[in-house]
Amino acid sequence: MSTLIHLNYQLFQVINAPAGAISWLDAVMIFFANWLIFLWPVFLLFAWGLPVDWRKRPLQPGEAAIMEERRAAILWVIIACVVAYAINLLIEQFVFEPRPFVSHKVHLLVPHAADASFPSDHLAWSFALIGMLLFAFLPFFTAARQDDQTSSGRSLLRKPVWYLIAAFVIGCCIGYARIFVGVHYPGDILGGAIDGLIAALIVTVIRHWLSRPTRAVLGFAHMLRLA
Numbered sequence: 389m390s391t392l393i394h395l396n397y398q399l400f401q402v403i404n405a406p407a408g409a410i411s412w413l414d415a416v417m418i419f420f421a422n423w424l425i426f427l428w429p430v431f432l433l434f435a436w437g438l439p440v441d442w443r444k445r446p447l448q449p450g451e452a453a454i455m456e457e458r459r460a461a462i463l464w465v466i467i468a469c470v471v472a473y474a475i476n477l478l479i480e481q482f483v484f485e486p487r488p489f490v491s492h493k494v495h496l497l498v499p500h501a502a503d504a505s506f507p508s509d510h511l512a513w514s515f516a517l518i519g520m521l522l523f524a525f526l527p528f529f530t531a532a533r534q535d536d537q538t539s540s541g542r543s544l545l546r547k548p549v550w551y552l553i554a555a556f557v558i559g560c561c562i563g564y565a566r567i568f569v570g571v572h573y574p575g576d577i578l579g580g581a582i583d584g585l586i587a588a589l590i591v592t593v594i595r596h597w598l599s600r601p602t603r604a605v606l607g608f609a610h611m612l613r614l615a
Contacts, residue, residue, distance in 0.1 A: 396575040400488055403567045403574070407495035418497055420565030425510055427558060428517055432462050435521070435551050439613050454528055454548060459609075460602050461524035464595045465517050472512035472587035476580070480504045489570050496570040508572050511580030512587070514559040519588025521552055 407414060437455055485506040489496045525548045563577040595602060 392575075396573050397492070399574045400494075400567060403564065404488070404495050404570055407497055407568055407570060414497055417565045417568045420561045421569045421571070422498060424558060424562050424565070425514065428514070431555065431558065432465065432517070436462055454525070454545070456606065457524045457528070458521070458548065458551075459606060460595065461520040461592075463602060463605055464591050465520050467594075468516035468520050468584075468588045468591040469513045471591055472516040472580075472584045473509060475583045475587055476507050476509055476512050479507060479579075479583070485573070485576070487571060488573055494570040498569045498571065500571045505572055506576045507579030507583050508563070508566060508576045509580065510566060511559065511563050511577050512584040514555075514562055515581040515584025516587045516591075517584075518552070518555045518559055519585040520592065521548075521555060522585075523588055523592040525549075525552065 407417070436459055483506060484504050487500065487502055487505045488494050489500070490502050525545070528545055528548070559581070563572075563581070566572040567574055567577060
């Protein structure tokens with residue numbers, strides 16, 4: 389355990405060392421650490437997609453299935469974030485790790501309360517969202533590999549893949565920036581990401597058990613011409 393703690397701090401030092409040396413890089417990292425998380429609602433709005441009435445062409449059956457699954461996952465993202473936060477709060481009752489700036493001399497770029505550092509709430513929320521999309525698309529990816537679909541069939545999955553890549557990049561930028569500005573250790577980021585994925589898995593299972601209300605909400609969105 390002591391070896392892992394030492395490696396955790398060493399990696400933190402490597403990432404945090406450049407902080408304060410380059411003003412534009414500091415500004416970017418501060419933005420990523422504090423404000424990039426607010427991009428998630430905009431991301432979800434894009435992932436929701438255009439309503440049917442706004443589209444220039446009707447959806448193919450495969451496209452419609454993927455979009456419905458994507459929208460169902462988006463509906464449950466908020467629940468997944470709440471579950472991820474609850475897991476973090478539970479962990480904090482048993483494990484208290486001070487912030488890096490409390491225990492060590494660091495390059496601190498943003499003010500922050502001296503509360504528990506492990507696990508990261510920002511990463512728990514981010515990977516709850518990423519996990520919901522991943523678990524929603526996973527059956528389609530598996531089916532595509534098993535069926536050895538044609539290029540037209542594989543093209544249906546191109547957009548979901550790009551959504552997942554974009555979400556993962558945003559999540560990683562947030563995590564790296566939180567270390568860079570001096571408010572988290574790498575282990576906090578990893579712990580938060582794992583908590584978020586666990587929360588997404590739990591909510592995905594629950595969502596499939598409650599498929600009827602999910603379909604009802606999506607039907608209501610269609611009725612309002614929002615889907």
